[in-house]
Amino acid sequence: MTTLVIKNLAVSVGSSQILNDVSLTINSGEVHAVMGPNGAGKSTLSAALMGKPGYTVTGGSVTLDGVDVLALPTWQRATAGLHLIMQYPTEIPGVMLQDAMSAALDTRNQDSKQLNQLIETEAKRIGFDSELVTRSVNVDFSGGEKKRSETLQLSVLQPKIAILDELDSGLDIDALRDCAQRVEDATREINLGVLVITHYSRLFDQLKPDFVHILTNGRIVKSAGPELADELEVTGYAAYTNV
Amino acid sequence: MSTVTIPTVDEEIWRYSRIGELDLESFRPGQVTTTIDGPADSIKKVVSRATSVVPRTSSDLFEDLNAKNAALTAICVAKGQTISQPIIITHSLNESGVVAYPRLVIDAQENSEITIVERFISGDDIASLVVPVVDVRAAQSARVTYVAINELGAATWQIGYQQAVGQRDSMMKLFSVALGGDYARVRAEVRLEGQGANSQQVALYFAGSTQMHDFRTLQDHAAPRTRSDLLFKGAVKDTAKSVYTGLIRIRENATKSEAFQTNRNLTLSNGAWAESVPNLEIETNDVKCSHASTVGPIDDEQRFYLESRGIKPEIAERLVVLGFFGEVLDRLPAVPFIADLRERVSVKLLGASK
Numbered sequence: 001m002t003t004l005v006i007k008n009l010a011v012s013v014g015s016s017q018i019l020n021d022v023s024l025t026i027n028s029g030e031v032h033a034v035m036g037p038n039g040a041g042k043s044t045l046s047a048a049l050m051g052k053p054g055y056t057v058t059g060g061s062v063t064l065d066g067v068d069v070l071a072l073p074t075w076q077r078a079t080a081g082l083h084l085i086m087q088y089p090t091e092i093p094g095v096m097l098q099d100a101m102s103a104a105l106d107t108r109n110q111d112s113k114q115l116n117q118l119i120e121t122e123a124k125r126i127g128f129d130s131e132l133v134t135r136s137v138n139v140d141f142s143g144g145e146k147k148r149s150e151t152l153q154l155s156v157l158q159p160k161i162a163i164l165d166e167l168d169s170g171l172d173i174d175a176l177r178d179c180a181q182r183v184e185d186a187t188r189e190i191n192l193g194v195l196v197i198t199h200y201s202r203l204f205d206q207l208k209p210d211f212v213h214i215l216t217n218g219r220i221v222k223s224a225g226p227e228l229a230d231e232l233e234v235t236g237y238a239a240y241t242n243v
Numbered sequence: 244m245s246t247v248t249i250p251t252v253d254e255e256i257w258r259y260s261r262i263g264e265l266d267l268e269s270f271r272p273g274q275v276t277t278t279i280d281g282p283a284d285s286i287k288k289v290v291s292r293a294t295s296v297v298p299r300t301s302s303d304l305f306e307d308l309n310a311k312n313a314a315l316t317a318i319c320v321a322k323g324q325t326i327s328q329p330i331i332i333t334h335s336l337n338e339s340g341v342v343a344y345p346r347l348v349i350d351a352q353e354n355s356e357i358t359i360v361e362r363f364i365s366g367d368d369i370a371s372l373v374v375p376v377v378d379v380r381a382a383q384s385a386r387v388t389y390v391a392i393n394e395l396g397a398a399t400w401q402i403g404y405q406q407a408v409g410q411r412d413s414m415m416k417l418f419s420v421a422l423g424g425d426y427a428r429v430r431a432e433v434r435l436e437g438q439g440a441n442s443q444q445v446a447l448y449f450a451g452s453t454q455m456h457d458f459r460t461l462q463d464h465a466a467p468r469t470r471s472d473l474l475f476k477g478a479v480k481d482t483a484k485s486v487y488t489g490l491i492r493i494r495e496n497a498t499k500s501e502a503f504q505t506n507r508n509l510t511l512s513n514g515a516w517a518e519s520v521p522n523l524e525i526e527t528n529d530v531k532c533s534h535a536s537t538v539g540p541i542d543d544e545q546r547f548y549l550e551s552r553g554i555k556p557e558i559a560e561r562l563v564v565l566g567f568f569g570e571v572l573d574r575l576p577a578v579p580f581i582a583d584l585r586e587r588v589s590v591k592l593l594g595a596s597k
Contacts, residue, residue, distance in 0.1 A: 076553075086548070086551075093566055094563075094566025094568070094569030095565075103559075104553045107553045107554060
């Protein structure tokens with residue numbers, strides 16, 4: 001059982017304060033959706049949790065099973081059990097996806113001998129062309145291939161908590177269904193805890209949230225069960241943006 | 244040795260160079276030890292007995308000195324002859340305080356084919372100067388592949404010249420790999436003289452510590468329908484420096500020619516410095532030309548992406564740098580001393596000198 005505790009998190013980018021006060025507790029097996037309009041600070045939350053350069057934590061704390069996540073460099077946050085699926089996965093010319101995965105397993109002292117087999121199996125589950133692992137990371141991948149690749153990496157690396165930053169942007173409905181279903185399966189198979197950051201609720205058909213939080217103006221303004229997503233679908237964020 | 248006038252950085256062609264540090268008269272005449280490897284029958288066929296240097300246009304003092312003092316290796320491939328295995332020429336500099344002038348002539352006659360690898364090596368404590376000249380002539384439809392590998396020691400200077408001239412429908416592939424040297428300069432010039440002549444110039448250079456690599460390239464199109472393609476990629480770390488200056492010249496008669504030039508540089512530390520200066524000189528219409536040049540550190544987004552997968556920063560950096568060079572490594576021919584280049588770049592990233 002793993003718990004990620006985000007407490008009163010405040011984050012600035014440059015001279016702008018983007019997140020003011022975000023508190024969330026995510027346990028293994030739970031799916032938390034953080035929803036909000038454009039500019040609410042959703043992507044900032046995921047970047048700050050993973051330690052992306054340029055995002056300065058100005059207050060609050062983040063702990064993973066009591067370990068101070070904010071004191072760790074990015075790579076140790078990953079080996080501690082956090083995994084970020086990026087909204088816009090970066091292209092890295094000349095670096096083969098399988099070499100990156102192999103290096104990622106090395107840090108975890110995991111044998112990469114079984115890697116090819118594991119990739120083959122996982123690729124099949126999400127409809128990813130496993131030939132792509134011998135190509136440069138994300139270079140010339142379609143939107144769907146990028147998100148399938150991100151999901152494949154998650155399933156190979158088996159983190160404790162996954163952060164999904166706008167998994168549903170830039171990909172077709174089939175790819176979205178495959179990726180969302182794979183993450184949903186992981187909540188049961190490896191008891192994955194999930195923080196889904198999204199504008200829309202369309203990926204909830206497969207990936208069922210247990211909790212829905214509304215983020216506007218850098219604050220969580222409401223938390224409730226999955227019914228809140230249904231409400232947002234009808235009424236939008238307008239009612240919450242001036243809270 | 245009579246008094247000679249050393250060029251200065253005020254001359255455009257020596258701009259950014261370390262020529263000001265050179266005290267030529269402090270070096271006594273010396274020699275490289277040259278060995279030639281390859282299939283014995285091929286060597287017998289092509290290594291010529293010529294001892295006199297065929298005159299060619301000399302561009303400066305160092306080429307003049309080379310012409311006067313040259314230790315010549317001449318390769319002559321007869322008309323229609325194909326030498327399938329590469330011939331490896333290794334020049335080893337084993338003495339400090341000397342200046343040596345190796346000269347290589349590759350004379351590929353009509354419709355012939357050859358691959359030559361020329362290596363320059365010296366120990367880390369050899370404070371000497373090598374002034375190599377290579378003179379490539381590809382006759383009609385000849386196919387020449389030439390690979391220069393600089394594995395000189397950290398105290399050795401190199402001021403080198405490559406001139407390659409291609410006749411009608413010839414194909415010249417010219418590769419440079421520079422890992423060594425203290426100050427290592429190469430002036431690499433291609434002149435496409437015959438209609439339909441084709442050249443590729445590809446280089447990988449990687450300087451660390453206080454090394455400096457200095458490349459000057461020329462793609463000179465002097466006939467119609469000629470095509471040149473240049474890709475130079477370099478990296479500098481520690482307080483190393485590199486300079487790339489390249490000119491594409493399309494002469495008035497070189498219509499329907501195509502010329503491409505790409506130079507990309509990675510600066511791997513704050514103290515490292517790289518300069519890239521591309522130039523175009525086009526005297527006719529109806530040509531296709533492009534050039535691109537970049538200098539910069541490893542992309543933060545790429546680094547963050549890999550680190551977010553749990554990859555340590557130094558491993559992430561190695562992956563990105565090897566990825567950056569991948570495009571060049573993929574184009575290098577499969578010849579001895581090139582096969583393990585990826586590994587050697589990797590080792591150099593961790594601190595080796597060459």
